[in-house]
Amino acid sequence: MIPSALQPDARPNPLGLAIEALTPAWQTYICHACGYLYDEALGDPDSGLPPGTRFADIPDDWACPLCGVTKSDFSPYTAPSPEHVRRPLSQPSAPQGLARRGDAGIVIVGAGKAGWQLAETLRQHDADLPITLVSACAGDRYDKPLLSVALARHLPPEGLVKESGPDAARRLNLRLLPHTHAVRICAETQQLRTTRGNLRYRQLVLAHGAEAALPAGLAPGLCWRINHLAAYQRLRQALGESPRDVLVLGAGLIGCELANDLALGGHRVRLLDTASEPLARWQTQAAGAQLLAAWQGLPITFEGGQTVASVTRSAASGRYHVHTAGGQHHEVDQVVVAAGLHTPGRLARSAGLQWRDGIAVDPATLATSQPGIHALGDCITVEGAASRYIEPIARQVSTLAAALLGQAAMPYEARPALVRVKTSSLPLTLH
Amino acid sequence: MNPADLPPEVRAGDLLAATRALAQGPLREQVQAIDREGLYPRALLQALAAAGAMSAHLDSEQGPGDYALAIQAMAEVSRVCGATGFMMWCQAVAGLYLQQSGQPALSGEVLAAHVSGERLGGTALSNPMKSFAQIESLLLKATPVPGGYRVSGTLPWVSNLGPDHYCGAIAAVQTEDAAAAPHEIMFLLRCDAPGVTLRECPSFSGMEGTATYALRVKDLFVGESELMADPARPFIARIRAAFVMLQCGMAVGITQGAIDSMWEVEPQLGHVNQYLEDRPDALQAELDGLSQRVMQLARTPYDTDKDFFIDVLDARAHGAELCLRAAQSALMHQGARGYLMSSEVQRRVRESHFVAIVTPAIKHLRKEIARLSAEELPA
Numbered sequence: 171m172i173p174s175a176l177q178p179d180a181r182p183n184p185l186g187l188a189i190e191a192l193t194p195a196w197q198t199y200i201c202h203a204c205g206y207l208y209d210e211a212l213g214d215p216d217s218g219l220p221p222g223t224r225f226a227d228i229p230d231d232w233a234c235p236l237c238g239v240t241k242s243d244f245s246p247y248t249a250p251s252p253e254h255v256r257r258p259l260s261q262p263s264a265p266q267g268l269a270r271r272g273d274a275g276i277v278i279v280g281a282g283k284a285g286w287q288l289a290e291t292l293r294q295h296d297a298d299l300p301i302t303l304v305s306a307c308a309g310d311r312y313d314k315p316l317l318s319v320a321l322a323r324h325l326p327p328e329g330l331v332k333e334s335g336p337d338a339a340r341r342l343n344l345r346l347l348p349h350t351h352a353v354r355i356c357a358e359t360q361q362l363r364t365t366r367g368n369l370r371y372r373q374l375v376l377a378h379g380a381e382a383a384l385p386a387g388l389a390p391g392l393c394w395r396i397n398h399l400a401a402y403q404r405l406r407q408a409l410g411e412s413p414r415d416v417l418v419l420g421a422g423l424i425g426c427e428l429a430n431d432l433a434l435g436g437h438r439v440r441l442l443d444t445a446s447e448p449l450a451r452w453q454t455q456a457a458g459a460q461l462l463a464a465w466q467g468l469p470i471t472f473e474g475g476q477t478v479a480s481v482t483r484s485a486a487s488g489r490y491h492v493h494t495a496g497g498q499h500h501e502v503d504q505v506v507v508a509a510g511l512h513t514p515g516r517l518a519r520s521a522g523l524q525w526r527d528g529i530a531v532d533p534a535t536l537a538t539s540q541p542g543i544h545a546l547g548d549c550i551t552v553e554g555a556a557s558r559y560i561e562p563i564a565r566q567v568s569t570l571a572a573a574l575l576g577q578a579a580m581p582y583e584a585r586p587a588l589v590r591v592k593t594s595s596l597p598l599t600l601h
Numbered sequence: 602m603n604p605a606d607l608p609p610e611v612r613a614g615d616l617l618a619a620t621r622a623l624a625q626g627p628l629r630e631q632v633q634a635i636d637r638e639g640l641y642p643r644a645l646l647q648a649l650a651a652a653g654a655m656s657a658h659l660d661s662e663q664g665p666g667d668y669a670l671a672i673q674a675m676a677e678v679s680r681v682c683g684a685t686g687f688m689m690w691c692q693a694v695a696g697l698y699l700q701q702s703g704q705p706a707l708s709g710e711v712l713a714a715h716v717s718g719e720r721l722g723g724t725a726l727s728n729p730m731k732s733f734a735q736i737e738s739l740l741l742k743a744t745p746v747p748g749g750y751r752v753s754g755t756l757p758w759v760s761n762l763g764p765d766h767y768c769g770a771i772a773a774v775q776t777e778d779a780a781a782a783p784h785e786i787m788f789l790l791r792c793d794a795p796g797v798t799l800r801e802c803p804s805f806s807g808m809e810g811t812a813t814y815a816l817r818v819k820d821l822f823v824g825e826s827e828l829m830a831d832p833a834r835p836f837i838a839r840i841r842a843a844f845v846m847l848q849c850g851m852a853v854g855i856t857q858g859a860i861d862s863m864w865e866v867e868p869q870l871g872h873v874n875q876y877l878e879d880r881p882d883a884l885q886a887e888l889d890g891l892s893q894r895v896m897q898l899a900r901t902p903y904d905t906d907k908d909f910f911i912d913v914l915d916a917r918a919h920g921a922e923l924c925l926r927a928a929q930s931a932l933m934h935q936g937a938r939g940y941l942m943s944s945e946v947q948r949r950v951r952e953s954h955f956v957a958i959v960t961p962a963i964k965h966l967r968k969e970i971a972r973l974s975a976e977e978l979p980a
Contacts (some may be wrong), residue, residue, distance in 0.1 A: 201729070203740060203757045237757030238800040238815020243740060321940065351974040358890060363915060365971040368922070381976070390977040401978055408979065428835045504979070516908050 200247035204237035207247060236535050271285040274345070274369035275300025276574060277362055279352045279517065280377035281309040281335060282398075284547030288375060293342045302346035302369055304362070306378075307317050307400055309335025309348040312389050315560065317402045318424070323430035327403040350377070355521035357540050373574055376518070376529060376538075376545040380511035380558060385419075385478065391509040392481045392490065394420070396428060405504070413437050414503035417492055419478055421448035423591060425508035426461060432506075433468040440500060446474035449591070457591070473498075481505055511558055513549045526554040534581045535573035536566060552584040559587045607682055612663070613670050614809070619652040620674045623682040632682040633691065635810030636948050640809060641763070643721070646692065649678065649685075650718025655692045658847065659716065660701050668899035672850040676892075679854025680861070683952030684808050686851045687959070691723035691761035691768075691811075693847055698724070698769035698787070698829050701840055706826035707789060722768050723761035723902055725816060726844070727960035729771035733837060734961075734969045741772035742819060743786055749824040750774070750786060752792040753796075760813040763797060767791045768816075771833050774824075787833035788823045794812065796821040807951035842955045843902040845961060849895045852920025852956050855949055856888050859927035862946050863934040871933065879930035884923070911970050921957045928953035 196211035208228075213219040217235055221229060223285030228241055233344050263483065276292065278285045281303050289301050311333040320330055339346035354363040355374065361368045371590055409416075413436045418429045421443035429441045441448065447458030463471060477495040484491060492500045513528040524530040524539035528551035531537060536544050546566040548558045562584070569582040590599050623663045624756045627645055634640040649655055652721045652895055658671035671693055679686025692715075699712040714720040741754035770790040773783065801816040817876030830836030861883040867874065868887060875879070895916050901909070932939045957963050 202737065203755070232756075233815065233817070234757070234802060237804060238802065238817065239740065239755035239757055240817070243755060340780055349971075351971050354919075354975075356890070360888060363919065365967040365974070392979055395976075402974070403977055516911070555911065563716055 195413050196222075198247045198249070199244040201234045201237065201239060202243045202245065202462050203239045204234065206236040208233050208234075208244060218402045221418060258575070262450050272370060273300060274302040274362075276375065277302045277304065277369050277371040277374045278375045278377055279362070280303045280379055280547065280549075281305035281307070281311075281346070281348075281559065282377065282379050283305055283314065284310055284546065285377040285561060285564065286338065286376075287567045288377065288546065288570060289342055289344055289565050292574065293344070295571065295577075298425075299397070301342070302347065302371075303339070303344055303405045303545070304352050304364055304369070304519055305335065306351050307349065307398060307478075308401065309339070309346050310556070311335070311338055312399050314398070314492075317396055317399065318427040319404070319429075319430045320402070321428070324435060327406055330399060330402075351528050352517055355517055357521045357541070357543065360542060374403055374543045375570065375574075376467035376543065376549055377547045378517065380513045380528075380556070381550040382507065383512045384507055384511045385509050388478065388481055388507065392483055393505045395507050397511070405506070408504060409437065410432065415500040415501070416441070416504045416506060417442065417490070418499055418506045418508060419443075420508035420510070421445070421453065421458075421472065421474075422508060422510065423449070423589065425506075426591065428506055430468070433465070433470045439471070441470055441472045442476040442494070443472075443474055443477065444477055452589075461541065461591075487565070511548065511556075513556070518549075528556050530554075533569075533584060534579055536570045536582060544570055544573065552582070555584065557584060557587055561587060561590065609664065609667075613667065616653050616657060616670060617673060618679060618688075620649065620654040620677045623648055623652065623654075624678045624685075626814070627825035628678065628681050628685055630759045632685075632945070632948075633943065635682060635684050636807065639808070639809040641812045642688075642764075642887075646688060646721060646761075647718035649674075649787065650692065650716065654678070655689050655718075656696055656716040658693060658843070659696050659712075661716075666902075668846060668902045669896045672847060672853070672895060672899055675847065676854035676857065677849025679851045679952075681854075681860040683851060683855045683858075683955065684810050686854050687808060687955070688723075688811055690847055690851060690970075692721060694724045694726075694844055695722040695761075695767070695769055697840060697843060697847075699789070700706070702787075702828060702829035704826070706929060707829065708723065711789070718923060718956070720765070720767070720887050721761060721763065722766050723759055725756050725759045725768045725770040727758070728756060729785070729833075730841075730844075730960055731838070731965065733834070734874075734965060734972065736965060736968065739773040740773065741770060741775045743772035743823070745774065745944050749822060749828070750788075752788075752790075752821045752823055755818065756800060757818040758813055759816050760808070760811045760884050762792055762812050762814050762816070764792055766812075767862070769829060770816075771837075783834075785833040785923065786823070787830040787836055788827045788829060789829060790816070790818070790821070791827075792816075794821055807948065807955050835850070839890055839903060842898075842910050844906060845917050846895070846898055846902055846913050847941075848959075849891075849917055849920050849957075852924045853888065853892055853895065853915070855956060856884070857925040858926045859924075859949050859953070860884050860888065862931040862939065862949070866938075870936070874934050877930060877933050879926050879933075881934075883931065884927050887923060889929075891916065891923060895920075907973055911973055914961070914966045914970050917961065921953075921963050921966075924953040924956045 199208045200348055207390040210224055213221040289303055292299055310331045312330045316330055335346050335348050351365045352362055362371055382397040382530040384390055396402050416432050416437045417440045418425050419442050422440050426448050429439045433439045448461050449457035478492055479495045480493045482491045489501050490505050518525055518529050521540050527543040529538055529549050531545050531550045533552050535575055536546050538545055547563055566582050571578050622765050631642055635642055654674040658666040658668045659667045675686050675689045678689055696715050699707045699715055732739045740756055741752055743750040743752045765889050771785050773785050774809045796819045798817045802813055802815060860881045898913055931946050932950055935946045
């Protein structure tokens with residue numbers, strides 16, 4: 171109990187209130203170099219600034235008491251509310267029923283079709299197995315082949331997401347690390363180093379896929395490659411709602427689908443390839459000729475035998491200038507490159523994995539050359555051959571799940587792919 | 602016999618032996634005073650310079666620089682005193698700037714005096730490195746004037762400075778044109794130049810003997826002969842891997858010192874220490890793996906490939922993480938005796954914290970790796 175004589179006088183002091191009403195509230199200033207807060211109410215008595223010294227009244231030779239910079243490196247500061255500060259931390263990136271440190275269980279790198287489907291299958295067989303999924307992107311589930319179709323149908327980008335990453339993680343009771351880059355594998359200590367800390371794995375599965383290749387000499391900041399949802403979303407934003415001139419470089423499967431769907435979406439498309447016709451890989455089946463015939467009513471101009479020498483962007487107009495080796499010049503609104511895929515090798519190299527144009531795996535178990543490390547999807551090769559289609563993924567998942575769960579082996583068989591060209595003007599099935 | 606005539610492996614062995622002798626002898630005697638009283642070990646740094654311990658990475662008449670050797674020398678010293686190891690890094694990167702500048706006024710006599718240890722210096726690139734990684738903005742501003750630039754601003758916490766020292770610094774060039782591409786200059790900032798003042802810093806948890814000051818710069822004239830790079834960005838792109846890589850010497854040395862302390866008590870305390878995680882044999886295996894990786898990276902310090910730089914950043918991050926774990930575990934292993942203020946074990950805990958927070962800190966390294974790993978697409 172505080173004696174009543176010592177209790178603060180609760181009665182309002184009229185003079186004090188009047189002065190307070192006339193004086194602007196005390197302001198706080200933050201030092202940009204070290205984060206020190208100068209509170210006008212408190213001053214900086216150690217440096218001779220009594221409480222109540224306005225920032226404006228501080229002499230110019232005053233220095234930040236922590237780091238020594240001057241007044242000019244300070245700016246006004248308003249403390250954010252505690253709820254505001256804490257909100258980002260309550261994002262559902264936290265582990266679901268799993269210890270943050272220590273055992274991360276089965277760690278899967280890559281949250282594409284292969285990664286998610288493997289997680290799904292493992293969970294069906296084992297309700298308690300700890301699973302950690304590391305994804306460089308948001309980890310949302312979507313069907314990649316629909317990216318191109320969505321261009322034709324003007325589908326809103328968010329409409330492509332079948333299930334958000336956090337929702338899928340909750341449903342499968344796994345730990346999803348979104349926007350996290352896998353940096354290095356330390357095979358000796360069974361750790362995966364990531365940009366959000368290190369994971370100790372029981373088994374590691376690489377399902378990070380392949381990247382869109384960019385021909386030498388072309389700047390990544392000037393050419394779109396549409397190999398994931400985020401890139402698609404940004405291209406859609408860049409195209410806007412009105413018809414544009416788009417140059418598509420590469421008339422393979424992806425390039426033709428993109429050209430087709432961009433044209434159906436109302437854009438004027440110029441499609442270039444080094445080969446003399448589109449889909450040149452399937453020349454014996456006359457795929458290119460059929461496609462060109464079907465495209466006659468669409469704003470697509472195909473030019474074969476073309477190599478792009480340079481792509482530049484005009485600072486004034488924001489448009490792109492494409493020069494070909496043959497001396498042609500095209501001015502367009504966007505440049506999309508579909509020149510094939512290549513597998514990034516840094517993770518595999520860090521663990522010394524055998525490499526044959528991709529991560530070499532044993533088809534019996536999808537094991538890599540290093541114990542405890544497996545791989546599936548677009549990043550693997552069997553006998554040096556990659557198979558970057560959807561169909562093999564389900565069969566690879568069965569093989570790998572059996573191996574990881576210690577069930578009877580279900581060897582994976584690499585088969586020639588049946589390719590369905592989703593060019594809606596002329597759906598083709600190629601062998 | 603002239604040392605220059607010796608085969609490189611003999612020279613390297615001699616250099617490491619001389620460095621070890623200085624570290625285990627005079628440095629060990631001063632380490633308490635450096636840590637507790639803020640003693641700046643000037644004579645010792647000059648002796649290390651004379652032994653070639655802070656210039657092994659520089660090209661010389663005897664041949665191209667040897668980064669692996671420079672890192673090993675730094676590790677030998679850091680094993681005894683992390684603060685002195687850090688100052689070796691300061692001196693080593695200042696030498697790197699002088700040599701790589703290709704500026705005759707800097708790469709001649711100035712560099713020679715630097716290599717010999719006659720002159721000492723540091724680096725004020727913490728703020729610019731964070732600025733290029735989009736973590737904070739540049740604190741020094743330059744205005745073009747006839748014959749050079751005028752520079753003003755204040756940098757917090759620059760180490761290995763003194764009234765007659767210098768450091769490499771970067772300033773943002775101010776222009777009227779808001780749309781102009783960013784332009785920075787890098788220059789040699791001499792502490793005794795008109796317009797430059799050093800200010801004492803408050804006490805730090807460790808690193809008290811590192812002669813760390815706030816640098817206040819007012820209307821400093823930077824002429825042609827002081828310019829290391831204009832523009833600075835291509836220069837930084839060329840030396841950034843070397844800059845980060847050299848710091849691994851501190852992490853490796855402090856970790857090794859911590860492991861030494863664990864072994865020291867093994868005969869008496871092994872029976873209880875067996876219950877701890879991060880035992881010395883496991884830490885040593887991890888450290889050896891990391892050292893080997895760093896030695897490999899040190900063969901190509903000027904590789905500008907993005908994947909190579911990510912590897913360097915990750916090795917540096919691994920070093921900091923291992924250093925934290927080892928220093929912490931050494932304290933667990935030594936118990937109360939390691940907690941005495943006179944014990945190197947508790948000092949090393951504070952040194953390991955420094956390795957984890959000095960630019961580039963663990964969080965900066967991860968952010969930069971994430972930035973470099975992200976696919977670049979049109980804006």
